[in-house]
Amino acid sequence: MNYIHRHMEKQIMELSSSYSAILLTGPRQAGKTTMLRELAEKEHIGRQYVTLDDYMERDMAKNDPAMFMQLHKPPVLIDEIQYAPELFTYIKIYVDQHHNPGDFWMTGSQIFRLMRGVQESLAGRVALLHMSPLSQREITGAPCVPFTPDAARLLTEGEQLRPVAAPELFGRLWQGSMPGLVSGRTPNRNVFYSSYLSTYVERDVRELSGSVDALKFNRFVTAAAARCSQLLNYKALADDADIDIQTSKAWVNILETLGIIFLLYPYSNNVLKRTVKTPKVYFYDTGLVCYLTRWSSPEVAERGAMNGALLENFTVSEIMKGYQNAGLTPYLYFYRDRDAREIDLILEGDGKLCPLEIKKTATPDRRLTRVFGVIGKSPLQLGTGAVLCMADKFGAFDSNHLIVPIWMI
Secondary structure, eight states: OOOOTTTTTTHHHHHHHOOHHHEOOOOTTSSHHHHHHHHHHTSSOOEEEETTTTTHHHHHHOOHHHHHHHOOOEEEEEEEGGGGGTTHHHHHHHHHHOOOOTTTEEEEEEEGGSTHHHHHHTTTTTEEEESSSOHHHHTTTTTOOOOOHHHHHHHHHHHOOOOHHHHHHHHHHHHHHOOHHHHHSSSSHHHHHHHIIIIIIIIHHHHHHHOOHHHHOOOOHHHHHHHHTOOOHHHHHHHHTTTTHHHHHHHOOOOOTSHHHEEOBBBSSSSTTBBBBOOOEEESSSHHHHHTTOOOOOHHHHHSSSSSHHHHHHHHHHHHHHHHHTOOOEEEEEBBTTTEEEEEEEEEETEEEEEEOSSSOOSSOGGGGGGGGGGSSSSEEOOOOEEEEEESSSSEEEEEEEEEEGOOO
């Protein structure tokens, strides 16, 4: 039950030396508070801790924020700040008067860009970070290196990282990446996810939307999990959960707000006019997907009808986590046009588009890279492409088309 060090620790401490306020958002149980309390102990400055999950503290923060600020003087860690947006104005005033780096550490179980009150009150005064459940690199103790198809770096890393065979990779995918499960604090996976859905998700959904039919919402989340790595179809989700399309749209927004899912948008520009406009939906934690879609073991999940979708979701979320953990914004897209040509993932950076194909095969075929040329008409330069797959070691078709094992991501 040892504490698992997070890649974001370095970012937090560096930002805390220059920003007066840091807001760390992400889903419940992702390890935000555990990490910040661990870092607070190492500071040795007596940082106070207060959680707005405590109804008395929340009531004071909402109805008498001035008194709350007097009782909880900086340096302070305020947990679940989304419950009292009234505090943001008072924090802004304090920050503007004192300018002390590291005064306020805050966590929120809602994504900051969707959190009410932050944009208006603390714009430019707060460092914003997002924490997802554990990445595979955090679990295995590998360094924090956001993925890029850089042959030289991958060649070096391929010699340093331990290879992982398909059964073990699907074991990780099925087990999930919530710290409570990975650390062994909650050994029973089914109990963990069942409690997670009923205790946290349903409660937070009610906080965001008022009354909600818990059974229909559970059906809705299950329907979304069954369609992970696919184009978002509000009507299909609505039909499965027996709700209307407006409710379906609202509930997708809530799942995104709570950091359960994220949407990947299609790459398009004025030249590529035949591209689809609909985003694809992914979960941050594939363990939750496997729980919801009733895959009883890693072996069954690996052989099952969803194995390709699960592997794609796992790979995309790992790449997303790598960038978030480094404090970077990931510029990730996919490509699909009306001629049914598709690229699973496009990584944009340094004026280049790097196309990535994700396949559950140990021996990828070079023909998989043919489709990469469709984005060659883009104003941006076509960068190195890669097939991300179950190969046992790093390789390449040629200098512009790499073969990257998913365990290296």
